[in-house]
Amino acid sequence: MQTLEHSQVMRRQEFSIAAQLHLLIVEDVKADVDLMILALESAQIAFTYDIAKSQSECQHLLQTQTYDAILADYRLPQFTAYQVLQLLQASGHEIPLILVTGSLGEEAAVDCIKAGMTDYVMKERLFRLPVVLKRSLQEFELRRQQQQAAARTQLQAQQQAIINHIVHAMRETLVLDEVLQITADMLHQALGLSRCLISQPNSQAQMGIYHISAATREREHLLGHECSLYPFYKDKLLRGEMVIVRDMDENVSMAVRDAAGECNIRALIIAPLLYRQSFLGGIILHQCERERDWTEQEISLVRAISDQCAIAIHQVQLFSQVQQQLHRQQTLNQISQALNSILDPDFILQEIVRLTGECFDVDRLLIFSVDTDSVQILKEWRASDRIYSMLNLQFPKSEWIDLIDPDSDFYCRRYFHAPDYSQLPSTRIRQMQVEQASTRSVLSVPIFIRDRLFGGLSLQTTNTYRTFTHEEIYLLQQIADQAAIALYNAQSYERLEELVQQRTQELEAEKLVSETANRAKSEFLSNISHELRTPLTGILGFSGVLMEQIFGSLNAKQKQYIECIHTSGKHLLDLINDLLDLTKIEAGKEELTPETLSIEDIAQACLSLFQERCRQRGLEFHLAIASEAITCTADRRRLNQILVNLLSNALKFTDTGSITLRIEQTSQQILFSVIDTGIGIALEDCEAIFQPFHQVDSGLNRKYEGTGLGLALSRRLAQLHGGDITVRSELGRGSCFTLYLPGSRE
Structure with missing residues (x-):
């Protein structure tokens, strides 16, 4: 019955019978049952057994009990072994069915094996029953191992195909939404889920759901909402641990069960998207119609895909940061060129608001001046005409708390940042800005001209709340420094022209020109040093990224050259810092603490x-x-x-x-x-x-x-x-x- 190759495999495979077998004996002759039992006991096989003498009894036992094998008489008065086979197949159990028969021709034996019966033994040779039983159990065990191996291979191939598809999508596009949507759709299909969601933190650090598998019911209802289960597992996810719930039973907290019940969740997995201790979001799997025993292969697949997604998100964010830095540097250069090419203060202020407002993509940008008693809005840029205008408004200085308090962030840290402007202590001016001007978020930096407060730059949003990054704050401070230099130069030029027009004494004029030239030299050196630091920062940043080998490994020579570039850049940056300190002292701008x-x-x-x-x-x-x-x-x-x-x-x-x-x-x-x-x-x-x-x-x-x-x-x-x-x-x-x-x- 068996091929030579199959027999060799069985001989190589170690096999042992379970500590105790549970057998179903289908036989209505007690003497035959006793002989079977005697044959098994003589072979020292530990077993328990049930006896079925009728078809209904056999069906009941198969439905209520689990057996390792069935020993069935080939032909009973009430029913035959073929009917036992049908009952076994209907029960879904995959166990050996061994015939015990008094007489069976070769043709009948072949038919039985073809029909699905495992083996047979003649009643007059029941001493062979233990051998046949062991052989049959071994065949089924090998078959189960092969099926499991095939299933694992198929699952691994499926998992690898999903991962390859996602990696391919990452390489094909830097559009993060496309990559994450593909991931959600493929996981939904591969794992047979009710929902696959991908959440990411928003500007308020809340976990919003921004990608949902297309096959999810009520997809539009969930999109954009906060993940209700995230707060319960926040600490665990931030540590990089997966959340695995197989059943919303009493082992799960009541609060979690209530939150899960709102979305009909019976089982779930939340896999954190973590890259170098930076939490980027999570992949959330929902099973709604039933509880689910997640397999190790499924958990491994989700973990592997979450790692790939975290890398993709980091790469896109890194690319976005580089693009933003380039864009901001271009804006800074444009502002610098515009300010250094014109000595008209009015034109300078107008160019600052236009270029800065477009760069930061805010709703409104103001330049205000500060004198002894009042604050006046000098220039304004608005994203659209529908936004409330504050141009030329004048307010008492006493109403601007941050401008009269020398210990405020505006003075000490050189910026004022309010992601939610309405939460600040209320004044008449702030109330007007919130209610009438619809001000939501504010970032302001001062403009100092020769250590005297001229006024400031103020970025404002009116439609959404916004938390400005440290990079954005630093960039606005740089723009304010450029504005201060340009305004100072313009003011100096106007004063110089005024002195020339008045034709004051020649020696006094020469002295003034000399002093202006010295100050201009210091300002020029400082400006040039700042301009050198900006590309150096880029050089150090990009060389640092290359040294980390994020985008691919480097050979020894490439790594040597990159390290040389990075070291030389740091050395040059130290020299520029010394030059900046020196020119700052010479310009009288250094303040000691x-x-x-x-x-x-x-x-x-x-x-x-x-x-x-x-x-x-x-x-x-x-x-x-x-x-x-x-x-x-x-x-x-x-x-x-x-x-x-x-x-x-x-x-x-x-x-x-x-x-x-x-x-x-x-x-x-x-x-x-x-x-x-x-x-x-x-x-x-x-x-x-x-x-x-x-x-x-x-x-x-x-x-x-x-x-x-x-x-x-x-x-x-x-x-x-x-x-x-x-x-x-x-x-x-x-x-x-x-x-x-x-x-x-x-």
Whole structure:
């Protein structure tokens, strides 16, 4: 009956009978039943059994019991084995049916096997019953394994086809809605769901349902609504864990059952869309008409697809961010070009509102001015004529709380952000803006011209609420800085023309022109430095993305070049930052925030930063603090910057010996001395090294890197503190740089 190949497979396959078999014996002759039982017991097979003597009894037992095999007489007085076979097939059980017969010809045996019976044994050879039973059980077990393997293979192929389809869709389009809709539709079809939903967080961090499988009933009713079950599983989903509910029984909280009952949910899966600890949404599967025992393969499929969707969402968001950055940079460049090409303040303000309003896609943009008593709207841009106009309105300054409070965000953080303007403390002006002007969300930044508040830029929405991002706030601040420079230049030009027209004294005019030129130089350097930082930010950002290999792996040489680009960009950005600090100080725009600082904390910070670096260079690092030196008054960030510059120079120019940081206090001053045993400085160069861009080894064969800005910047910062930096040095014997600060005020 069996092929040679099948027999070999069975011999290779290990098989063991269950600890105890449960058998159904269809026989009305007790002697035959006893012989069957004796044959099985002699083979030491543990089993229990039921006896069916009639067709109805057999049907009842098959409907109410589960058996491992059936032993049936080929022909009983009431019915035949063929009828037993029909009852077995109708029950849905897949178990062996073994005939026990007194006589059966070869042709009849073939017919029985073809009909679906498993095997047979002659009554006079019942000693073979255990062998036939074991063989039949083994055949069915192999068949079940093959069916399960085939089912797994089919499911895996189906899963892989779905994943491949989704990945293909991701590569074909960056339209996220298309990718997510395809995902929802394919999961619905593949898993036989009632619904497949995909939710994403909105601007208020609520989980809205924005994609639903097309085959879902009441699809339009659910679209756009908040996911009612998300709040119950929020913490679990944020940890990246799947929510799996097989039945809404008493093991599920009453609150969840109530929420699920509103949508007739009997079973569900929620798979988080998580990319690098960033929660991007969730895939939600609903089974409504019945509870469902989700299989491991189904759970694995949903998990794999949720991972792919998270990658797709991240890629689209990243692409969108890059596009937004490019668009905003183009806008900033357009504004800069427009402002720098015209010296008409009225035209400058008009161009600012137009270009900025279009860039941010808001409903209304205002430029307002602030004087001693009032606030006036100077320029306005509106997305449409239907939006309420506030142009030329004038309000008492006392009604604008943020403009009279020096501790407000508008002054301290240089922006005012209200995602829901109506939630702020009410004033007459705010009430008018909310009710009459329909103001919903506001972002305002100040415009300072030479440290004096000119007014500000205000983005406003009137149709929807909006939370502005940090990038948008920073961009608006940059635009405000550009506006301040342009307005200052325009005002300076107007004043200069006025002076020329009045033909004042020639020497006074030359002096004014000289001062204006110096200020323009500082503003120009600052502007150019900002312009350099913007593309550098892009270079660092894109090179950083490439180093992470998000869009594909890099070969060794590509990775080396990208790392070189990234390192060089960071080095250039540090130089530009130094140049910005220097020009800011020269322009008189640097503001210190003095506070009482612990000398020990400052010294330990320097020790932790340079001790290991000195050890790697084979140098000793010493720290000496006088007992009376306890506190000092300075700007923490700027004091650290000065000391790091001095210690870095000492480390750079010292090959052997030691570096010492000594801190002392006199009755009038705090002294920070950085002493090294390096190459030293010639006497004629000791003062020149504090000039910008001056370097001792500035010849063609320079040994030491640097731009010559560190000492110049450090001295100017020291002078802003009311102190200074001096140097004592001798060629070949080292140097001592001393920072003098006024004594502690305590």
